Amino acid sequence: MAELKTDDYKYGFSYPERSVFKTRKGLDEEIIRQISAHKDEPEWMLEFRLKSLEAFRRQSVPEWGVDLSGINFEDIYYYIKPTEDQTRSWEDVPDDIKETFDRIGIPEAERKFLAGVGAQYDSEVVYHNLKDHLEEQGVIFCDPETAVREHGDIVREHFGTVIPYGDNKFASLNSAVWSGGSFVYVPKGVHVDIPLQAYFRINSKNFGQFERTLIIAEEGSFVHYIEGCTAPTFSTDSLHSAVVEIIAKKDARVRYSTIQNWSDNVYNLVTKRAHAYEGATVEWVDGNLGSKKTMKYPSVFLLGERAHGEILSIAFAGKGQEQDTGGKIIHAADNTSSVITSKSISKDGGSSAYRGLIKTKPGVQNVRSAVVCDALILDEKSHSHTYPYMEISTDDASIEHEARVSRISESQLFYLMSRGLSEEEASMMIVNGFIDPLVKQLPMEYAVELNRLIELEMEGSVG
Amino acid sequence: MNTLEIRNLKAEIEDKAILKGINLTLRSGEVHALMGPNGSGKSTLANVLMGHPEYRVTGGEVFLNGENLLEMDIPERAVAGLFLAFQYPVEIPGVTVGKFLKRSLEALRPDEKLNLTSYIKELREGMEFLEMDQNFINRNLNEGFSGGEKKRMEILQMLMMKPLFSIMDETDSGLDMDALKIVSKGINALRGDSFGGLIITHYQRILDYVKPDHVHIMYDGEIVTSGGMDLIEDLESKGYDWVNETAREAVHG
Ligand SMILES: Nc1ncnc2c1ncn2[C@@H]1O[C@H](COP(=O)(O)OP(=O)(O)O)[C@@H](O)[C@H]1O
Ligand SMILES: [Mg+2]
Numbered sequence: 164m165a166e167l168k169t170d171d172y173k174y175g176f177s178y179p180e181r182s183v184f185k186t187r188k189g190l191d192e193e194i195i196r197q198i199s200a201h202k203d204e205p206e207w208m209l210e211f212r213l214k215s216l217e218a219f220r221r222q223s224v225p226e227w228g229v230d231l232s233g234i235n236f237e238d239i240y241y242y243i244k245p246t247e248d249q250t251r252s253w254e255d256v257p258d259d260i261k262e263t264f265d266r267i268g269i270p271e272a273e274r275k276f277l278a279g280v281g282a283q284y285d286s287e288v289v290y291h292n293l294k295d296h297l298e299e300q301g302v303i304f305c306d307p308e309t310a311v312r313e314h315g316d317i318v319r320e321h322f323g324t325v326i327p328y329g330d331n332k333f334a335s336l337n338s339a340v341w342s343g344g345s346f347v348y349v350p351k352g353v354h355v356d357i358p359l360q361a362y363f364r365i366n367s368k369n370f371g372q373f374e375r376t377l378i379i380a381e382e383g384s385f386v387h388y389i390e391g392c393t394a395p396t397f398s399t400d401s402l403h404s405a406v407v408e409i410i411a412k413k414d415a416r417v418r419y420s421t422i423q424n425w426s427d428n429v430y431n432l433v434t435k436r437a438h439a440y441e442g443a444t445v446e447w448v449d450g451n452l453g454s455k456k457t458m459k460y461p462s463v464f465l466l467g468e469r470a471h472g473e474i475l476s477i478a479f480a481g482k483g484q485e486q487d488t489g490g491k492i493i494h495a496a497d498n499t500s501s502v503i504t505s506k507s508i509s510k511d512g513g514s515s516a517y518r519g520l521i522k523t524k525p526g527v528q529n530v531r532s533a534v535v536c537d538a539l540i541l542d543e544k545s546h547s548h549t550y551p552y553m554e555i556s557t558d559d560a561s562i563e564h565e566a567r568v569s570r571i572s573e574s575q576l577f578y579l580m581s582r583g584l585s586e587e588e589a590s591m592m593i594v595n596g597f598i599d600p601l602v603k604q605l606p607m608e609y610a611v612e613l614n615r616l617i618e619l620e621m622e623g624s625v626g
Numbered sequence: 627m628n629t630l631e632i633r634n635l636k637a638e639i640e641d642k643a644i645l646k647g648i649n650l651t652l653r654s655g656e657v658h659a660l661m662g663p664n665g666s667g668k669s670t671l672a673n674v675l676m677g678h679p680e681y682r683v684t685g686g687e688v689f690l691n692g693e694n695l696l697e698m699d700i701p702e703r704a705v706a707g708l709f710l711a712f713q714y715p716v717e718i719p720g721v722t723v724g725k726f727l728k729r730s731l732e733a734l735r736p737d738e739k740l741n742l743t744s745y746i747k748e749l750r751e752g753m754e755f756l757e758m759d760q761n762f763i764n765r766n767l768n769e770g771f772s773g774g775e776k777k778r779m780e781i782l783q784m785l786m787m788k789p790l791f792s793i794m795d796e797t798d799s800g801l802d803m804d805a806l807k808i809v810s811k812g813i814n815a816l817r818g819d820s821f822g823g824l825i826i827t828h829y830q831r832i833l834d835y836v837k838p839d840h841v842h843i844m845y846d847g848e849i850v851t852s853g854g855m856d857l858i859e860d861l862e863s864k865g866y867d868w869v870n871e872t873a874r875e876a877v878h879g
Contacts, residue, residue, distance in 0.1 A: 582734070583704040
C-alpha cells in the first residue's frame, strides 16, 4: 500500500538569535558562576549549582534506553538571555519574540481558556501573567528566579527535595545550569478552576534549555498546569533537559499536562517526579509528539495513605524519532492506588518504547495498581517495545498489567476504503480510534489540540 | 439502467490462479445469487471487484455503467456505486458507528453537504428497521459485536449508502431465523429500479426470503451453470458435484 506522507513541522521557523547576554560554549565552574551572578542569586543557590556540577561530572550518560552518544556537552550554549526584563504586558514583549508566540497561538489561548501564562524564550521567561482573582487568593505563579528572590523561604524548603541534585546525570545538569521554568504555589483550600500554562520555546542554535519547575499544592487545593514546547528545525541538535518537582500535600490534587512538540533535532531528557501525601492525587498527562530522542518517565511517590497517582502517556514516533517514555509509581503507604495508561504510535521507521516501574515499600497494605500499554505500529519499518518492571514486596497488592501491540491491518484499511475513505483518511481514522480512550480524558481544548497535532503528523498538511 | 459487466475475469493470489474467466452481468432491478462449494472463489470475486490489493487481476475486464472499474482505486469504486457487505467485517476500535458512517457518507458524496439532522434521523430509522438497539450509534464499529450484529451492521451501511450494486458475501451465514428475516427485509427494502444485488451464499434459506432473478453456480473459479430458482432445488437434492458434472457434460458433451 502507498506510504503516508511525512510531516512538515509547523513550528520550525526561527528568528535571528537575540541575546543581551550569553555564556560561551561548554560547561565549567566559571559558567555556572556567571549564570548565578546574572540572576543575582543567594549563596545557597550558587552552592546548590556547584555541587550539582560535580554530580553531573561524576555520572555517566545512561546506557539503557536510547543512544545518547551523539550529545556533545562541550558544543552547547548553556545560557542565552534574550531580554533585560520580564513583563506582565504582552505589548512590552519585543516584536520578534511576540511574533513567535503569536504564531504558536499563546496570547489567544490565554484569552480563551487559561488562568495564567508564562512564556520562556531560550533561557529566560519573558512574559508572565496571572489572573487577578487568583493572585488575590494568594496563588503564586512566576518564574523560579523571581520565586527565589521574593519567596526564598518556601523555595529553599522544597527545591531539590523531590528530585535531589544527584538523582541522574540530566537532573544534575539541570540543577547546575537551570534557568527559567515555573514556580507555582497554591494555598490551602484554593481551587484554581482553569489551567495555568507555561510555554517553552527554543530559538537559538546549539542551545540547551534547562527550565526548572516547582509546584506546591497545599492541603485540599487543586491546580492544573499545562506545559507546551516547540523549537525551530536546525541541522544541529539542541538539548532540552528540564526538572519538574511537584508536592501535593494532604488531599490536594495536581494535574500536570504536557504536549511536547519539539522539532526533530531536540534531545528531550526530562526528569519529572511528584510527592503525593495523604489523600492527595497527582496526575501526569504526557504527550510526546516531537523531538529527536525523548527519555521521560514521570513518576509519583505515594507517601501518604489513600494517595493516588495517575499517568497517561501518549507517544508518537515518526521518522528518525525515538520516544522512550512511560512512568513510575512508588507505593510507599497503605491503601494507595495508581493507574498507568500508555499509548504509542510508531510510523515511518520511528521507535517507541514503554518503560515503567511499579514498586511497593515492603509490607504496605492494600495497594492497587493497573497498567495498560497499547502500541500501534503503522508500517514494517517502525518499532515498539515494552519494558514493564515490577518490584512488589508485599502480599497485599493487586497489580494488573496489560500490554498489546497492534498493527494497522490491511483488512482494516480495505474495509474503510471500501466505504469511500482514502488510504490516508482510513489510517487517520484508525489512529484516532486508537488514542480515543486517552483523548477522552483530556480537557476539551486540549483534546482538540492533541488531535490536531496528530493529524498534522499523519497528514503532513501545514495548518 | 445501471450495469455491472464482468467479462472473462481472471485473478490469482500468491501465484495461484483462483478466478479462471468469470462472465456475469448484473443490471439494476435484478438480484442474482452466486452459489458454490467452499474454496470455489466466491469471496475472491467479491474482493477483486472491490479492489483488494492482495489479489492480482491477470485478465478480463469489468465495467460499471461503461466505466472501467479495474482502473479505479478502492474508494473510487465505492463512490462509483459499488458496495461489498463483508463475509468477515473487521473491528475498528475507538471509532464509533455514528462517526464512521458520517465520514463515509461525506466521502461517498463529496459534492453534497451532509445534513446532520437528516443523517441522524435516517440512521435511527435504519436501526429501528433492522431492529438494532439505538445505542449502537455510540459503539465502536464492529468491536465486540456478535456475528449477527456485524451482519446487520453491514446491511445498515448498505441501506444508508444506497449503492448501485451490492455484493453480499455470505451475509446469511451464522444467522438465526429471526436475524435472517431481518437481514432479508433490509435487502428487499433496497430492491428496485436503481439497485442490483449479488448474493453469495451456501444455502437456499436466504433465497426463500430474497427471491433471486438469476442463480449461478461457481465451481473451481468458474461459473459452471446459470438458471432460475429451479437450479437451487436440484442443488439441494443432488449436491454441487452433480450440478457441476451435468453442467460440464452439457458443455463438453
Ligand atoms: N489470502 C489468501 N491467500 C492464499 N490463498 C487464498 C487467499 N484467499 C483465498 N485463497 C484461496 O483461494 C481459493 C478461493 O477462496 P475463496 O474465494 O475464499 O472461496 P469461497 O469464498 O468460494 O469459499 C481457495 O482455495 C482459498 O484457499
Ligand atoms: Mg467466501
